[in-house]
Amino acid sequence: MAETNVVVGLDIGTTKILCLVAEVNGPGDVEVIGVSSHPSKGLQRGIVLNIESTVQSIRQAIVDAEKMAGTEITNVIVGIAGGHIRSLNGHGMITLRNREVTKKDLDRVIESATAGAQPADREVIHVMPQEFIVDGERKIKDPVGLYGVKLEAKIHMVTAQVTQAQNLVKCVHNSGLDVQSLVLEQIASSEAVLTPDERDVGVVLLDCGGGTTDIAVFCDGSIKYTSNITIGGDFLDNDISFGLGASKADAKDIKERYGIASADLISEDEDIRIDKIAGPGRKKISKLELANIIEPRLEEIFSMARREIMRSGYYDMLPAGCVVTGGSMAINGAEHLAQKILNMPVRLGRPTSITGLEELVSGPECATGVGLLLWGSHNDVGGAQKIRIREAQVFKRVMDSMRTWFSDLF
Numbered sequence: 001m002a003e004t005n006v007v008v009g010l011d012i013g014t015t016k017i018l019c020l021v022a023e024v025n026g027p028g029d030v031e032v033i034g035v036s037s038h039p040s041k042g043l044q045r046g047i048v049l050n051i052e053s054t055v056q057s058i059r060q061a062i063v064d065a066e067k068m069a070g071t072e073i074t075n076v077i078v079g080i081a082g083g084h085i086r087s088l089n090g091h092g093m094i095t096l097r098n099r100e101v102t103k104k105d106l107d108r109v110i111e112s113a114t115a116g117a118q119p120a121d122r123e124v125i126h127v128m129p130q131e132f133i134v135d136g137e138r139k140i141k142d143p144v145g146l147y148g149v150k151l152e153a154k155i156h157m158v159t160a161q162v163t164q165a166q167n168l169v170k171c172v173h174n175s176g177l178d179v180q181s182l183v184l185e186q187i188a189s190s191e192a193v194l195t196p197d198e199r200d201v202g203v204v205l206l207d208c209g210g211g212t213t214d215i216a217v218f219c220d221g222s223i224k225y226t227s228n229i230t231i232g233g234d235f236l237d238n239d240i241s242f243g244l245g246a247s248k249a250d251a252k253d254i255k256e257r258y259g260i261a262s263a264d265l266i267s268e269d270e271d272i273r274i275d276k277i278a279g280p281g282r283k284k285i286s287k288l289e290l291a292n293i294i295e296p297r298l299e300e301i302f303s304m305a306r307r308e309i310m311r312s313g314y315y316d317m318l319p320a321g322c323v324v325t326g327g328s329m330a331i332n333g334a335e336h337l338a339q340k341i342l343n344m345p346v347r348l349g350r351p352t353s354i355t356g357l358e359e360l361v362s363g364p365e366c367a368t369g370v371g372l373l374l375w376g377s378h379n380d381v382g383g384a385q386k387i388r389i390r391e392a393q394v395f396k397r398v399m400d401s402m403r404t405w406f407s408d409l410f
Contacts, residue, residue: 009372014211034069037406193349233328321345
């Protein structure tokens with residue numbers, strides 16, 4: 001097995017750390033050969049709170065994945081999320097020296113679009129072109145070879161707080177691994193669950209994890225807006241634990257086994273027996289009682305997401321509607337409630353375009369992990385420079401990565 005053909009995705013979440021190992025034979029040709037999931041300790045809402053606990057969780061996930069895949073893991077592509085993530089759209093313009101657009105001109109106009117847009121306390125994670133404009137002609141995806149006088153570019157740039165990115169990278173380094181790339185989690189998830197047609201006509205992705213709900217809006221084949229809400233499935237677990245008097249572990253199990261997103265979806269009520277948090281024996285609760293605990297929290301998440309979509313300015317430009325994914329969206333009826341609150345078509349997104357251990361990674365909770373593999377297959381990360389936050393050439397590395405992504409996409 002050639003090392004350059006192996007890509008490892010590491011989804012470091014609030015509730016779990018998912019490590020996926022795959023053989024990559026070309027862009028989008030991904031065969032999963034190793035899967036490992038381990039409870040996450042040391043993170044809250046995408047932010048590292050305890051270095052040592054996070055390192056231990058990562059190591060355990062890596063060891064299990066290595067055993068299944070039968071290969072040593074040294075480099076990983078890491079998902080990043082949290083309330084510290086910020087995004088903005090930029091615009092750049094240059095005059096064409098030779099009247100014909102070259103790849104060097106693309107580099108110049110993109111650098112023009114990003115100039116001065118990075119605050120001192122922020123780290124650039126992604127620079128993604130939305131469209132190019134040649135002499136006023138818009139929506140050009142690849143202008144190389146066209147003749148013109150003026151070239152413009154619209155880009156979407158994602159940044160992270162330097163200290164938070166440093167903490168995440170440090171945890172991975174202390175686990176004995178190198179970070180090949182940091183990838184925004186909703187961008188990774190979009191690789192796994194969105195179709196090209198959805199991206200073209202307009203779609204919003206909601207990736208609801210344990211600590212955060214990540215949002216990404218796509219239109220005309222490119223990303224237009226990213227945001228996040230610092231509420232996720234952990235809040236549901238806390239609500240169930242408090243409302244039913246169950247332990248946190250039991251609350252999570254109850255949610256996954258019996259949870260239903262809306263009381264309206266219960267045709268016939270039935271009793272569930274759960275362990276008491278104090279004292280011996282078990283007690284009975286009804287499915288209706290459980291639904292009445294889950295529904296208000298999901299309504300809050302979807303209502304907050306709706307406000308973010310409205311803020312993006314694209315709410316009325318999403319004929320493909322919304323794709324919900326992430327572990328918290330595996331609750332029965334979640335897409336039904338989302339459709340009611342968001343007032344648009346909704347479907348549950350499951351990872352596609354993979355082979356190998358498909359049955360182990362086909363659930364919505366694996367969307368980010370699978371997306372990291374697919375992202376790696378489309379980008380030149382084999383033997384890539386290793387990330388050290390605030391290195392001298394970090395912006396150049398991000399730009400080089402973006403150019404590779406651009407050339408592969410278009």
